Amino acid sequence: MAAATSTASGGAHGRVSKVAKSRRCPPARVQVSVRLRPLLGEEDGVEGKEESCVRGLDSHSLEVANWRNHQETLKYQFDAFYGEASSQQEVYAGAVQPILRHLLEGQNASVLAYGPTGAGKTHTMLGSTEQPGVIPRALWDLLQLTRDQGAEGRPWAMAVSMSYLEIYQEKVLDLLSPASGDLVIREDRAGNILVPGLTQKTIASFADFERHFLPASRNRTVGATRLNRRSSRSHAVLLVKVEQQERLAPFRKREGKLYLIDLAGSEDNRRTGNRGLRLKESGAINTSLFVLGKVVDALHQGRPRVPYRDSKLTRMLQDSLGGSAHSVLITNIAPERRFYLDTLTSLNFAARSKEVINRPFTHESLQPPALAPGKASCKDSPPEAKRPRGQPEQEEGKASPECTSDLPNFSLLQQLKSLDQGVLERLLSFDQLLRSQGPQSPPVLKTPGKERLALLRKVEERDREIKRLKEKQKELEARVLDPKKEHFPSSQPQSRPSSKTAVVLPLQQLAQVQTSSPNATLALLKKKGQKRKVESPQSERENKAEAWELQICPNLLALGREKILDLLNHGSVRDLRRLQRIGEKKARLIMGWRELHGPFTQVEDLEKVEGISRKQVESFLRVNIMSHVAVDSSSP
Secondary structure: OOOOOEOOOOOOOOOOOOEEEEEEOOOEEOEEEEEEOOOOOHHHOOOOOOOEOEEEOOOOEEEEEOOOOOOOEEEEEOOEEEOOOOOHHHHHHHHHHHHHHHHHHOOEEEEEEEOEOOOOHHHHHOEOOOOEOHHHHHHHHHHHHHHHHOOOOOOEEEEEEEEEEEEEOOEEEEOOOHHHOEEOOEEOOOOOEEOOOOEOEEEOOHHHHHHHHHHHHHOOOEEOOOOOOOEEOOEEEEEEEEEEEEOOOOOEEEEEEEEEEEOOOEOOHHHHOOOOHHHHHHHHHHHHHHHHHHHHHHHHHOOOOOOHHHOHHHHHOOOOOOOOEEEEEEEEEOOEHHHHHHHHHHHHHHHHHOOOEEOOEEEEEEOOOOOOOOOOOOOOOOOHHHOOOOOOOOOOOOOOHHHHHHHHHHHHHHHHHHOOHHHHHHHHHHHHHHHHOOOOOOOHHHOOHHHHHHHHHHHHHHHHHHHHHHHHHHHHHHHHHOOOOOOOOOOOOOOOOOOOOOOOOOHHHHHHHHHOOHHHHHOOEEEOOOOOOOOOHHHHHHOOOOOEEEOOOHHHHHHHHHHHHHHHHHOOHHHHHOOOOOOHHHHHHHHHHHHHHOOOOOHHHHHHOOOOOHHHHHHHHHHHHHHHHHHHHHOO
16 A cells, blocks of 8 residues: 655545535533553552552443542542453443544544543553554554445445554654654644645555554653653644545535544653653643643633643644544542652542533535546547547537446536535535435436436526526616616616615515505605605605615515524524624634524624624614525525
8 A cells, every 4th residue: 555645635536626615413421431540569669559549330430539639539420430450341331432433524523631640641642562552453443444334335445544643742743754854733724734744644454544543652751750761742633534425416525534543641750750851841741731631721711811832732632622523531540649749730630621522524525536637538439530430520518329338427527527515515406305205206416417417407497597687677667766767678787776776585585576566665665753654656755855765575584584593593604704893803703602602592692702793783684685585585
C-alpha cells in the first residue's frame, strides 16, 4: 500500500464544484469514564505496598477519603468506573467501541486519556503486545467496519488514512515525518481545525497501520523521572480519517475523523525531581493542562469566550471539547495516598468535563466525480478521421451506439460538470421529489438519455413560465399603484413613486388577479392605523400622499418567520450574514447569545441580544420577511 504524500487536511478535490451540506444531530454530552490503576508493589520498584485512598462503589461510582477528615469520604459518579481488576478489553468495549459507528455516518469522534503522571494513560491507550490498548483495538475494529461497508456491491466506497503528531513544548511535530519541523494549526471557513503540511498515510489493513504507527511511536519524546521510567514528555494525537464516496448518484461524499489523544500527565516537580530540560518540559506540560482546565471551566459555566487559542493543545482539542465530536474522556487515577492531591484534582476535572455539551453533525457534500482528461469519448468509438463516409456526426453530449452501456454515466457527468451549485441543488431536489412519488417515477439521474433530456427541458420551460409570471406580476403592481398611468412591458422599466411599497402577491393568485379589475386588486392594500375600503381609482388619487402597506398572505408571512427563526437557531455565522441588516459583528452576537441562552423562541427575541435595539429588530423583520415572502411566492 503506497503512502499518501504530505497534504493539508480539508484541501480542494478537483475542479468540480461541490455543494456542502451538514445534517445536525442531537447534542451529545462528553462521556467520562474513570480507571483506577492497581497499587504498585515491590515488583514495580516501590518499597512496601501503600494503602489505597480510593474505593469503588459500583460500576459508576467511587469514593475518596477526605484528607481533612478521615471519617468522611468524597463520592463521585461518572458514566463508567473501572476498578483495579479491569481489563483492557472491558475499558475499550465499554467506553470507546460504541462511538466508532459515528465515523461511518460522517461524524467526528474523540478519545482522550487524562490523569497525573504514572497513572497509566499510555498503558490504557497503547497497552502491550499481550494486552493491546484503545488505539490498536479501535484501528482493528474500524478497518474491519470499513472493509465490510465498502465491499463490492455496497453503496459507499471507503478510504482510511492516518496522521500522527505530538505537541512538545508548544511545538506541533509530525511523528510520521520528524524532519518537517514545527507546524502551524489553522482553521478553515467551516470552523474545522487542520494542520497544513501534516503527513497523511493511507491504510487499508492493520498491517499497514502497524508499519506506519510503530516507527512513529518511537519518535515520540519520552524521558525518565523518579515516578516513571518512560514518562511521556509530550501530548500525542493520532488522527484517523474515514472518507466515503457514494458510488451512484447523487455521488455524496462523507468524512469522519477519529482523534485518539494520549495527554502527558501533570507533574509535581518536588516528587519527580525534575531538573534542567525535564523541568522545562514539565513547565510546558503543566501550562497546557492548566489552559485545558480553563477551557473546561469556561464551557461548564457557559462563558462567551473559551480560551482555545491560549495553548496549542486546546487549539487542537477545539473540536473535541465543545465542538462537533462525540467525545470520550478516560480519566486515569492512582490509588496511593502520595498521589491523593493529583487524584482529587483529576476527579474534579472529570466531574466538570461531563457537563460539557458537544454538537455533532454529519459532514457531507455533493461532489460528482470529475472526468479524466482525454477520456470523454468512448474507448470503442472510432476516431473522427476514421468515421465511415455518410455516417452523421455524433451530437454533442451523446455517445456512439457501441458504448450505449456507458451513456448514463458519461452524459450525466458531462451535464453535472457544467452546472452551477444552484442548478445542481434544484436538480437533486427534483430527483428526490420523483423518488418520493413511488417506483413508477424513475430518478432523474438514472434515467436513459432521452428521458433525462426531456425532464431537463421541462425544468427549463417551468423556469421560463415563472419568469413570465414575475414580469406579469410587476406589471400588475404598477397598474395597482397608478391605474391611469400608461404602463410598458417589464423590459422598459419605469420609475415608481418612492412612497409606495411593492405588492408581493403569491403566484397562486396571479390567475385570479389577471382576470380581475384594478379595484379588486386594490382590496389587497390596507391603510396604516385603520382599515379602509378602496372603492375606485378616483378615491386612490385623492389620497395619493397617504402611505399604504401591503396585506401579505398570512400563510406566507408565517412561513417567512419560521424560516428566519430556523436560520437564527441553526445557522452558522456565514448563514446569518446572508440575512439583510446582519453583518459579521451581529452574527457573532447572535451565535454567542444562542450558546448562552439556547434557541430563540420567536424572532422578536433578537431584542434581548446585546447591541441590537428594538428599532433594528423591526427593520430586520420588515426587510427579511418581505424577501422570504417574495422567494416563497416565486418558488415553483
